[in-house]
Amino acid sequence: MSYENYGLLVDYRYCSNCHTCEVACKYHLQQTLGREIDLDKTPGIVVLEKGPFHLEEGNPDAWDWSYIPMPTALCDLCVDRLERGEKPSCVKQCLAACMEVGPLDELARRATEIGHRTLIVRP
Amino acid sequence: MAMSREWRRENPDGSVTVRSCCWSPPGDHPVGCGLLLTVKDGKLINVEGDEEHSITNGRLCIRALSLPEIVHSPERILYPMKRDPKDRGKDAWTRISWDETFDLVCGKVNYFKDEYGAQSILVFGGTGREACIYYYPLGFSTLQTPNVCYGQSGWSCYGPRCSITDYILGAGYPEIDFAGYFEDRYNNPEFELPKYVVCWGKMPLASNGDGLFGHALIDMMRLGTKIIMIDPRITWLGAIEGNINLQIKPGSDAAVGLGLANVIIEEGLQDQEWIDAWCYGWDEFVERAKEYPPERVEELAWCSAEQLRKVARCMAEKPVSIAWGLAVDQNPNGSQVGHITIILQAITGNIDIPGGLTLGPPSALLGKWRMETRKDLAPDLWDMRLGAAEYPALSNAMATTHPDFTLDVLETGKPYEIKMCWFNSSNLLAPTCSAAPTRWHDALIKTEFNVVQDLFMTPTAMACADVFLPLPTVAEHDGVVITHYGRNTVFLGAMNEALRLGETKSDIEVCIEFGKRLNNAGPDGSSTWNVFEGDTRDQFVPDFFTKQLEPELGFDFDELRRIGFYQPGYTYRKYEKGMLRFDGEPGFNTVTGMVELYSTLFDAWGEDPLPYYEEPRWSPVSHPELAERYPLMMTTGSREYSSFHSEHRQIPTLRHFRTYPDIEIHPDVAAQYGIEEGDWVEVENPFGRARQKAHLVITIDPRVVHCRHGWWYPEQDGEEPNLFGTWKSNVNTLVPHFDIGRLGFGAPFKSVFCSIKKVDDLDSIVPKRSYDIVKEQDRLAEVEGVDPANIVDIHREHRIY
Numbered sequence: 013m014s015y016e017n018y019g020l021l022v023d024y025r026y027c028s029n030c031h032t033c034e035v036a037c038k039y040h041l042q043q044t045l046g047r048e049i050d051l052d053k054t055p056g057i058v059v060l061e062k063g064p065f066h067l068e069e070g071n072p073d074a075w076d077w078s079y080i081p082m083p084t085a086l087c088d089l090c091v092d093r094l095e096r097g098e099k100p101s102c103v104k105q106c107l108a109a110c111m112e113v114g115p116l117d118e119l120a121r122r123a124t125e126i127g128h129r130t131l132i133v134r135p
Numbered sequence: 136m137a138m139s140r141e142w143r144r145e146n147p148d149g150s151v152t153v154r155s156c157c158w159s160p161p162g163d164h165p166v167g168c169g170l171l172l173t174v175k176d177g178k179l180i181n182v183e184g185d186e187e188h189s190i191t192n193g194r195l196c197i198r199a200l201s202l203p204e205i206v207h208s209p210e211r212i213l214y215p216m217k218r219d220p221k222d223r224g225k226d227a228w229t230r231i232s233w234d235e236t237f238d239l240v241c242g243k244v245n246y247f248k249d250e251y252g253a254q255s256i257l258v259f260g261g262t263g264r265e266a267c268i269y270y271y272p273l274g275f276s277t278l279q280t281p282n283v284c285y286g287q288s289g290w291s292c293y294g295p296r297c298s299i300t301d302y303i304l305g306a307g308y309p310e311i312d313f314a315g316y317f318e319d320r321y322n323n324p325e326f327e328l329p330k331y332v333v334c335w336g337k338m339p340l341a342s343n344g345d346g347l348f349g350h351a352l353i354d355m356m357r358l359g360t361k362i363i364m365i366d367p368r369i370t371w372l373g374a375i376e377g378n379i380n381l382q383i384k385p386g387s388d389a390a391v392g393l394g395l396a397n398v399i400i401e402e403g404l405q406d407q408e409w410i411d412a413w414c415y416g417w418d419e420f421v422e423r424a425k426e427y428p429p430e431r432v433e434e435l436a437w438c439s440a441e442q443l444r445k446v447a448r449c450m451a452e453k454p455v456s457i458a459w460g461l462a463v464d465q466n467p468n469g470s471q472v473g474h475i476t477i478i479l480q481a482i483t484g485n486i487d488i489p490g491g492l493t494l495g496p497p498s499a500l501l502g503k504w505r506m507e508t509r510k511d512l513a514p515d516l517w518d519m520r521l522g523a524a525e526y527p528a529l530s531n532a533m534a535t536t537h538p539d540f541t542l543d544v545l546e547t548g549k550p551y552e553i554k555m556c557w558f559n560s561s562n563l564l565a566p567t568c569s570a571a572p573t574r575w576h577d578a579l580i581k582t583e584f585n586v587v588q589d590l591f592m593t594p595t596a597m598a599c600a601d602v603f604l605p606l607p608t609v610a611e612h613d614g615v616v617i618t619h620y621g622r623n624t625v626f627l628g629a630m631n632e633a634l635r636l637g638e639t640k641s642d643i644e645v646c647i648e649f650g651k652r653l654n655n656a657g658p659d660g661s662s663t664w665n666v667f668e669g670d671t672r673d674q675f676v677p678d679f680f681t682k683q684l685e686p687e688l689g690f691d692f693d694e695l696r697r698i699g700f701y702q703p704g705y706t707y708r709k710y711e712k713g714m715l716r717f718d719g720e721p722g723f724n725t726v727t728g729m730v731e732l733y734s735t736l737f738d739a740w741g742e743d744p745l746p747y748y749e750e751p752r753w754s755p756v757s758h759p760e761l762a763e764r765y766p767l768m769m770t771t772g773s774r775e776y777s778s779f780h781s782e783h784r785q786i787p788t789l790r791h792f793r794t795y796p797d798i799e800i801h802p803d804v805a806a807q808y809g810i811e812e813g814d815w816v817e818v819e820n821p822f823g824r825a826r827q828k829a830h831l832v833i834t835i836d837p838r839v840v841h842c843r844h845g846w847w848y849p850e851q852d853g854e855e856p857n858l859f860g861t862w863k864s865n866v867n868t869l870v871p872h873f874d875i876g877r878l879g880f881g882a883p884f885k886s887v888f889c890s891i892k893k894v895d896d897l898d899s900i901v902p903k904r905s906y907d908i909v910k911e912q913d914r915l916a917e918v919e920g921v922d923p924a925n926i927v928d929i930h931r932e933h934r935i936y
Contacts, residue, residue, distance in 0.1 A: 026353050028340050028371065030776050031792055035197040038788065039181070051791045064374060064834055072382055072442055075374035105184050105195045107340075107350040 015091055018134075020103070021119040022081055023110040025129035029079040033057045033102035033111065040093075040101040041086060049086075056086040057102055080131065081111065087135035089113065142631055142696045150175035154185055156628025156700055157199050158616040159264035160560060160590050160606050162779035166343045167616040167626060167700065168195055170609075172202070172633040179203045179610055179634055187699065190315055190348050190626065197776055201788050206608050206636065210591050210785045210849065213637025216603040223580055224598055224855030233638060240602055241652050243584045244278055247554045254519040255554040256280040257541070261561030262292055262568055263779065266588075267620055268505050269642035270559040271534055276508035276663040277650040278557065281520040284536045286563050288570035288882035289875035290529060293345060295464040297622060298532035298880065299473035302736045304486075305724030306715055307495020308622040309477070311456035313351040315618070315625035316493075316705035321358060325707065327489035328355060329456045331379075331449050333363040335476060336388060336462020336885075338370050341774040344460065346618025346625055363446055365391060366462075367770050367885075368799070368841060369834035381446050385770040385839060386751035386886025387436035389468045391443070392475030393746060394432030396424040398447035399482065405451070406484030413710060413722070414481055416733020416744070423745040435748060437836065451483045454490030461772060462885055467874060467927075469881035470528075471746040474734065478746065481730040489707050495623030496714065506534050511657035519551075525933040526879030528740050539873040539882075542571075543935040545578035550935075555584045559642065560606070562593040565861055567780035567845045570882050571822065571872035571905040572865060588645065591785060594861035597853050605639040607632075612641035613676050615684075615695065628700035629692070643679060644672050742877045751886040752874060752927045753820065758888070760922045765820050765888040767804070771842045771866050772884055781845035796843035796864045797830035800891065804837045805829060810893045818842055820889045821919035822905045823868025826897050840891060842866040844884075862902040871908050873930055909934050 037056035038049045049056070064077035081102070090100035094113070098104065103111045112122060116134065123130040142154045151174050156167035169188025173181040182202045186193035198205075205211075215236040216228040231239075247255050256278050260270030262285070274283035285294065297308055311332055317323035332352060339349035352362060352372070364373030365381045365388070373380040383391050399405050400421055410417050429440035449455070457480055463472045477486075485491035509517065521544050522537025523530035529537055545553055556579060563579070566572045579585065579599045587593070587600040596603055614630040640648065650664025657663070667675040667682065680692040688701065695701060706714060713719040722728035726735045738744040755762035777783065777792035784790060798816050810816055814829045818840065827842055835841060844867060848860035862868070869889060875882050894900075906915045909931055915921040 025375065026356070028350065028353065030340070030350075031197050032195060032200065032776075035200045035788060036195075039200060039203070043181070051788065064369070064371075064832075066833060072369070072380040072439075073373075073378065075369065077371055077374040079371070101183075104186070104193050105200065107194045107196060108353045109192075109194065109350075110353075 013095070015089055015094055017115050018089055018113060019116045019119055020083060020089070020133045020135065021112040021114070021122055022131045022133065023126050023129070024078050024080045024131055026108040026110040027059065027079040027081055028108045029059055029061070030107040031059060032105050032107050033081050034059060036101040036105045037087070040090060044088065044092060054086060055084055057081055057083045078129070083133060083135040089135060142629070142699065146173070148175070150180065151633070153631050153633035154699060155610070155631040155633065156188070156616045157609055158614065158630055159609055161198065161205055161608065162264045162782045163198065164263045164343050165265070165346050165616045165618050165620060166348050167618065167628040168199060168348070169193070170195070170199060172610050174634045177634060179206045189318055189320060189702070190351070194350065197789060197792070198779065198783060201786055202608065202610055204786055204788055206610055208786065211636070212590065212592060212603060212605045213639060214605060215638065218601055220584070220601050223601070226597070226854055228603065236602065236604065237649070237652055240586060241649065243555060244653060248279070251552065251554055253278065253280045253516060254282055255552060256282065256557070257553045257555070258283040258557045258559060259286055259561045259563060260284070260559050264560045265614060265616070266560035266642050269646055271505040272508040272663070273557070273559055273642070273646050276511040276655065277646050277653065279511055279655050281512050281517050282536050283534070284538055284541050285568065286538050286541070286561065286575065287568040288539050288870065288872060289467065289880050290533060290535070290538055291465040291469070291880070291882050291884055292461060292568070293464065294533050295469055295880040296459060296473055298528065299470055300477065301532045302528070303474055303477050303725065303731050303734060304494070308345065308619045309459070309492045309494055310345070310347060310619065310623050310625070311458045312454070312490050312493045313347065313355060315348070315351070316702055318702055321354070325489055325705070327454055328358050329360050329454050329490040330452050331361050331363050331455045333365065333450060333455065333457040334372065335365040335457055335459050337458050337460020338366070338372060338773060339458055340372060341776050342460070345620070346623070347458065363449060367836060367839050379446060379449065381438045381442055382836060384435070384437040385768045386466050386468065386754070386883065387748070388462060388466065389471040389475055389746055390427060390432050390435040390748035391438065392472060392479060393424055393427035393748060394429050394436070394443050395447040395450060395479055396475065396482065397427045398429060398444050399451050400424055402448070404448065405482045409484035410482055413729055415727040415729035415731045419745060420478065420732040423747070427748070450479060453483070453485060454488055455483065455485050456491055464881060465772060465884035466886060467752060467876040467881045467883055468749040470742070470876050470878050471748070475746040477730065478732050481732070486730070487708055487710060493623060493705065494709065494715070495619065496709070508663055509534065510659065511655060511663055513658045528736070528878035529880060537879055539875060540933065542575060542578060542872060545582070546574065547935045553582055556582050556586070556599070558585070558587045558595060558600070560588060562589070562595045562781045564595045564598060564858070565593060565781035565845055565847045566865070566867050570867055570870035570884070572867050573823070573862070573902065573905055574872060588642070591849070592853060594847050594858040598855065598858055604645065605637060607635055607639040607641050611635045611639065612644070614641065614643065615680055624703055626700050626702045627695070629696045631696060643676060647675050647679060737878070740878060751883060753871070753883060753887045755888055758921065758925050760925065761821070761888070761920060764920065765890050767889050767891065768839050769818060769842055769869065769887055769889040770839060770885045771844050773841060778845070781847060784847060785849035795897070796827040796846040798827040798891070799830050799832050799835045799841040801835050801837040802831040802833060805831050808891055808893060810891070815894045815896055816891050817894045817900065818866070818869065818889050818891050819903070820869045820887055821915060821921055822871050822903070823865070824900065824903045825864050825866045825868060826894060826900050827864050827866070840889065860897070863897055863900050868903065868905060872905065873934065874908055874927070875930070877929060910936065
């Protein structure tokens with residue numbers, strides 16, 4: 013089966029910067045590539061930070077602060093796992109359960125269901 | 136619940152996958168996340184989450200995912216070792232066999248017992264790891280000493296909350312309701328989603344305290360719950376759209392709680408029917424709360440009166456659940472913080488209702504056996520427990536010594552000398568679990584014989600130990616994981632051995648094997664340990680767990696392995712059904728049978744029976760003479776995903792996420808001091824100093840800095856005096872010894888003043904001596920400029936000179 017039109021959906025309202033995707037991916041890539049993965053140099057996914065921005069002075073509840081998991085060029089969408097009927101390692105183990113995998117059109121539909129603060133990535 | 140797979144499965148490639156529930160070591164709290172551990176050719180080759188686990192659903196943190204790296208770390212210690220006591224502090228270890236280890240250690244134990252009495256042996260337990268349920272029986276039953284110690288000043292972790300709950304609420308540990316008891320979780324018809332979860336001095340996403348799977352909060356937010364954060368820092372969790380932040384001065388929590396109660400009462404939002412039926416001391420409490428109008432609280436605690444009112448109105452709704460955190464414990468005013476937290480849940484009728492505050496039954500599931508091993512101590516020996524008579528509020532609820540009193544005993548040799556110490560999973564010096572760690576160091580290197588159990592060489596073991604007993608990791612031994620150490624069992628999971636490296640022994644194996652060899656019998660002539668059958672761990676360990684499980688739950692250890700884990704269900708409103716009292720009457724298991732807004736026991740122990748606010752004792756307000764020198768308030772102790780307190784520093788994948796500890800400083804303040812992002816900063820106060828790297832954030836109040844705890848450097852020289860750099864970033868050196876609440880609980884780990892300055896590097900720090908706040912007031916005055924009149928000196932009568 014081809015996964016050419018597959019991507020990752022990130023519900024980044026809830027990404028807690030737990031780093032699970034980065035570490036899960038490291039161990040996955042080490043197994044599939046058969047070599048050591050250095051998180052400083054060759055990560056398969058990284059968590060980016062937006063903010064924190066304080067949106068309104070005097071309002072302690074007005075913040076914009078997000079973490080956003082972003083796959084790198086090494087991301088293979090865990091095709092071997094998809095073929096076994098398993099989720100990608102990052103998607104399965106994400107503590108906030110904020111990532112999904114699937115065909116892009118299906119992810120677009122999911123994004124409308126989930127609402128704001130979503131991102132679809134095609135690595 | 137029944138899981139569909141076998142707990143041990145052979146794969147086509149010859150590997151074996153073992154299902155397990157995670158505890159420790161390395162450290163974590165008993166959350167019991169579902170693990171699948173795959174082993175091939177004697178190596179742990181893969182760890183994945185178990186999707187059949189109804190709480191974690193396949194999710195895992197990076198510490199669990201990194202288990203292969205931890206298990207096979209070249210730094211692991213896999214064989215018992217000894218060192219000549221004259222070589223303490225030197226890397227002069229010799230590998231020995233277990234036969235030699237048993238002979239050596241049992242010989243010493245018997246010698247000290249015969250010569251000086253069993254009370255001359257002291258057992259230390261660390262925090263969080265499974266040792267928490269084994270260090271008591273190791274002391275009481277295996278070694279038969281009454282002295283087991285959690286070394287943290289004021290017992291400042293979990294114990295105060297449990298004790299206050301005993302006295303005020305008469306129940307097991309109160310936890311938020313995240314439907315963990317139910318197999319069908321949030322879909323359970325009995326469960327109701329909390330409208331608000333209040334995280335008070337707690338950030339559960341990273342800390343997963345005591346058995347709460349932190350990311351359950353994210354699950355509940357998806358369903359509609361909003362989070363209220365009460366914290367000196369704005370956290371990411373609080374910053375999420377729709378959540379609410381009460382950003383407060385460190386240590387001001389009691390004022391905040393009383394202010395919240397004031398608003399609820401002023402606006403008539405309380406559940407009067409519930410209060411009239413189930414609370415004691417309402418009228419007295421109302422009078423006290425009147426003293427804390429929001430405008431006064433704004434001055435004391437820095438949060439705006441307007442925001443305080445907003446939070447109070449939310450908290451008066453139903454159902455609301457408070458997740459109370461470590462900040463309750465790490466505060467000399469913490470007994471009052473715990474009291475007011477329970478009061479707020481009581482007067483709004485949120486106790487033991489669906490989506491409210493859940494309560495464990497008065498008798499802890501499984502966990503109680505550890506306390507029952509006390510029967511192996513004769514009453515006269517039990518009465519020698521250090522600090523028990525002096526601090527009844529602590530010793531009635533906790534089975535340990537008083538930690539601060541214990542250091543005084545170690546330092547003075549009075550009322551009797553401690554000859555031997557046993558550190559069961561405690562790296563006391565690094566530290567997480569001590570204040571004034573340099574004083575503990577100086578005292579502990581003088582005892583005659585010390586034993587350490589751990590995974591890796593630590594500063595504590597390098598400084599003090601004569602024998603090192605290696606522990607197996609969570610992947611390498613059988614056991615059970617029980618949330619909240621049995622005080623509020625959300626679930627009970629089987630921990631299964633997937634492989635075993637070297638010659639390690641788990642905590643329970645050590646208890647049983649030393650227990651059998653020491654052949655102890657209690658005053659009634661029966662031995663706790665000889666009843667567990669078999670000579671090898673695959674016999675006596677399952678037998679041990681079966682003998683704990685069967686009487687209470689009706690199934691054995693093999694059945695627990697088969698079902699994976701057991702969720703006991705939950706009965707709401709137990710107080711109506713007579714399920715909280717031993718006599719079966721409705722109400723609560725307290726002196727009055729009610730929730731005590733006015734505490735009869737506090738009164739009897741010389742403490743104010745009502746909650747009150749006490750300004751942090753080492754703040755610019757309390758010491759105006761030093762306000763200019765130490766203008767900032769320091770808070771410590773927040774948690775990270777990549778480490779458990781002082782652990783995981785030697786694991787490259789985890790260290791990647793935090794190479795050095797950071798001190799959070801507001802950019803405006805940093806600019807005043809010429810400090811830029813990434814600069815080394817020295818933080819100092821009259822008691823100690825530490826160096827950490829500047830991290831500039833707008834989410835911290837300009838009057839506050841936050842420092843990391845538990846930092847040492849396994850890559851540095853381990854020998855004395857460097858001890859893996861344990862005195863370089865050690866923020867606990869800034870926390871004074873014996874500066875605790877009246878009842879004996881709570882030290883200011885999160886609320887002491889400090890100065891900051893830019894420095895060139897980490898390594899050139901000159902460690903500072905920690906002066907005693909009672910015994911060395913003249914030196915504090917002379918050297919540090921402290922006005923002794925401003926020292927809160929309430930424990931003088933219990934100090935040993």
